[in-house]
Amino acid sequence: MLISYLKIIMKSTGGYYICIVNSAYQNISYEELIGELISRKLLCEQLQRENDELKISQIQLYEELAQMKRMIFGSRSERFVPSVSPQQTSLDLDVATVAPPPPAIETITYKRKKPESSHKVNTGRLPLPANLERVPIVIEPQEDVTGLQRIGEEITEELELKPGKFYVNQYIRPKYAKAGNEGVIIGELPSRPIEKGIPGPGLLSTIVIDKYADHIPCHRQIQRFDRLGMKIPASTMSEWISASCNLLSPLYDALKSEVLKQSYLQADETPIKVLDKDKKGATHRGYFWVYHAPLIKMVLFEYRPSRGGSGPTELLKDFKGYLQTDGYGVYDAFDNGTIELFHCMAHARRMFDEALDNDRVRAEYILGEMQQLYDVERQAKEEGMSYDQRYEIRQKKCLPVLKNIHGWMKENIMEVLPQSGIGKAIAYTLKRWEKLCFYTTNGQLEIDNNLVENAIRPVAIGRKNYLFAGSHHAAQRSAMLYSFIGTCKKRGVEPYGWLKEVLTKIQDQKANELRQLFPMNSSTGPP
Numbered sequence: 001m002l003i004s005y006l007k008i009i010m011k012s013t014g015g016y017y018i019c020i021v022n023s024a025y026q027n028i029s030y031e032e033l034i035g036e037l038i039s040r041k042l043l044c045e046q047l048q049r050e051n052d053e054l055k056i057s058q059i060q061l062y063e064e065l066a067q068m069k070r071m072i073f074g075s076r077s078e079r080f081v082p083s084v085s086p087q088q089t090s091l092d093l094d095v096a097t098v099a100p101p102p103p104a105i106e107t108i109t110y111k112r113k114k115p116e117s118s119h120k121v122n123t124g125r126l127p128l129p130a131n132l133e134r135v136p137i138v139i140e141p142q143e144d145v146t147g148l149q150r151i152g153e154e155i156t157e158e159l160e161l162k163p164g165k166f167y168v169n170q171y172i173r174p175k176y177a178k179a180g181n182e183g184v185i186i187g188e189l190p191s192r193p194i195e196k197g198i199p200g201p202g203l204l205s206t207i208v209i210d211k212y213a214d215h216i217p218c219h220r221q222i223q224r225f226d227r228l229g230m231k232i233p234a235s236t237m238s239e240w241i242s243a244s245c246n247l248l249s250p251l252y253d254a255l256k257s258e259v260l261k262q263s264y265l266q267a268d269e270t271p272i273k274v275l276d277k278d279k280k281g282a283t284h285r286g287y288f289w290v291y292h293a294p295l296i297k298m299v300l301f302e303y304r305p306s307r308g309g310s311g312p313t314e315l316l317k318d319f320k321g322y323l324q325t326d327g328y329g330v331y332d333a334f335d336n337g338t339i340e341l342f343h344c345m346a347h348a349r350r351m352f353d354e355a356l357d358n359d360r361v362r363a364e365y366i367l368g369e370m371q372q373l374y375d376v377e378r379q380a381k382e383e384g385m386s387y388d389q390r391y392e393i394r395q396k397k398c399l400p401v402l403k404n405i406h407g408w409m410k411e412n413i414m415e416v417l418p419q420s421g422i423g424k425a426i427a428y429t430l431k432r433w434e435k436l437c438f439y440t441t442n443g444q445l446e447i448d449n450n451l452v453e454n455a456i457r458p459v460a461i462g463r464k465n466y467l468f469a470g471s472h473h474a475a476q477r478s479a480m481l482y483s484f485i486g487t488c489k490k491r492g493v494e495p496y497g498w499l500k501e502v503l504t505k506i507q508d509q510k511a512n513e514l515r516q517l518f519p520m521n522s523s524t525g526p527p
Helices: 030-073 201-212 218-227 234-260 310-315 329-334 345-357 360-382 387-415 421-431 433-441 450-466 472-491 495-508 511-517
Strands: 003-010 016-022 175-177 184-186 264-275 283-293 298-304 321-325 339-343
Touching: 030 345, 201 218, 201 234, 201 450, 201 472, 201 495, 218 234, 234 283, 234 298, 234 472, 234 495, 234 511, 264 450, 264 472, 283 310, 283 450, 283 472, 298 310, 298 472, 310 329, 321 329, 329 339, 339 345, 339 433, 345 360, 345 421, 345 433, 360 387, 360 421, 387 421, 387 433, 421 433, 450 472, 472 495, 495 511
Parallel strands: 264 321, 321 339
Antiparallel strands: 003 016, 175 184, 264 283, 283 298
8 A cells, every 4th residue: 555645643642643554535525534443343343243243153053063063973871981091090180190110011822722723602591571471392202102201391482473374353243033924133243443433452552553553554554454465445445543542532531630730840842844734745743742640650642733822721720739841931831839830950961962062171071960869769669669769868968069050050150151052051040940950849749751752752752754744633642642652651551452452442441431441451462
């Protein structure tokens, strides 16, 4: 830049400003020059703000990328295991480190018998459950054993499987004529799941459990049945599932009533795609609202078209007791005199786990502290503690840890960027602190919502297989079946045997005796 002249400006304050000006500014006034300087200063400040925003955005994008990598490639375990770095192997003291002496080396020789064959088969085998049916196959020697005394036997067991096969139950009812032409006597047909229909309870149970417990879509079941020699149209299979759900609907209402009269519920929600006739070429995003009653180990799924508060508001209008959630704002309306709302520690812990790539030192510290809380829960479970004993050990061991975490977060919240991973984790946890600690006030309450999240997990697997529900009505039918299967899982009941038993009995079951058909009352027992 060519310098044309040097201009000295004296301000009223007595300060001097020496400005080297380009020829383009030769004829401008003092006021115009000051204005130009101010505009340049404002521009620099704006650029600085934009640079700071870009840095924050870069941090956020880096954290999102790290989170995506962790979701795809990382471990699913939530248990925190602190990392060990070379710097952690010694205390940070101003003392010269002394190298350990080299280990002494000694030579050991021994003799062993050479194996007869390098291809020796491992004789270790899986123990076979005692409850499996044993089919005896007696193999007599080829030699003549006439007159020989039997002194024992050797038993070799082989695990075998017979593929599913179709068969037909023929109900044969002889007819008898009464004397004197007074009529005909014939046996009465037992109640069947679908009157005048061909499927038996075992076939209907197989179709339902395969789809909703084992996540096998109907079209794959149809292909499998075709290989077994039975062609079942897709429309027919859909009608059979619908008819089964109609039978189970009163039992679902009874299960809903049983869950909602409990004093402690855990709640969560998960999306499901639904075909909607009003949305051509697109699916509707509906939601399963899931409620778990930990004290009786029962699960309730309910479908709603949206994630708004109308669903839980209607369902929980008469509920009284403890409600544990993940902190979703819709549930805040339930924090009233009849419902005690509290939150899930696992959600706070996950945010610090996600912040490891942002601020490992701070995140690992909190994760280590929270791990002490979960060690207490693990100890209580392993030792089979009562609710009162769990309350006492929480008061003794958990409250000091929680107090330390709270103090640490209040000190560190001012030292981190609000939009950083660690900043969000601390802010999220501090905002919900009292409701996160509430579990320590009652031994019946759980530290987190993992039990209800485990009940939701099969839905995520199902979504990957059958992709969407055919209608809003079909989505609610799915919610019903997930409720039964989830409760079977919580109760350790084999779902196929339970459902077959229910479909066999429910036609003749009185309305006031439906509770007898709940999974916990099933005669099928554990799988």
